[in-house]
Amino acid sequence: MRLILLGPPGAGKGTQAQRLVDKHGIPQLSTGDMLRASVQAGTEVGKRAKAVMDAGELVSDAIVNAIVAERIDQPDCAKGFILDGYPRTLVQADAVEAMLAERGIALDTVIELVVDDKALVGRIVKRAEEAQAAGQPVRKDDNPAVFEERLREYYKKTAPLIGYYYAKGKLKTVDGMANIDAVTAEIGRVLAAAAK
């Protein structure tokens, strides 16, 4: 199964991706996690991405496309994967399409988590507080000021993907405002129906 989770920052993509990993035994490919790992490791990519990420803007298409192209060739992706936070632009959407076509595979489903913007800042603040309480590092971009920019980037560059995938007949929408278990259950139903 090859799946994309689409939705603004704080929509719950990471949480739901993790549950899908557990259920289906396929990896979660989060470009945000991969970029943070590069920043942490101080690689060339990490050095170029850091300031852009801290500002809540999008890293260049060339960088993220290259990261994903390399990642999907790893053996653990053979049975499928969940793309979380990628693609985020139309250029990336075309790139993933081409990448998969080159490998003779295709996307199965795109799930859009539909959420109320007003609730999102609260979720991000909560995520930062929970990370802190658990002694984990708090993401530099999980604060209300940077969040506004991340949301603007989403509407400007990522939201057009909703129409893109709708036109391809791949888009399924799920209410992301329901509680976490209810969202998981709805995603399960959507995937089961899509598989028929």
Ligand code: AMP
């Ligand atoms: P995320 O963890 O998905 O919220 O991503 C955190 C940050 O990483 C974003 O605000 C961007 O700066 C960068 N990023 C992650 N994925 C992408 C992507 N597909 N395209 C461009 N930038 C990305």
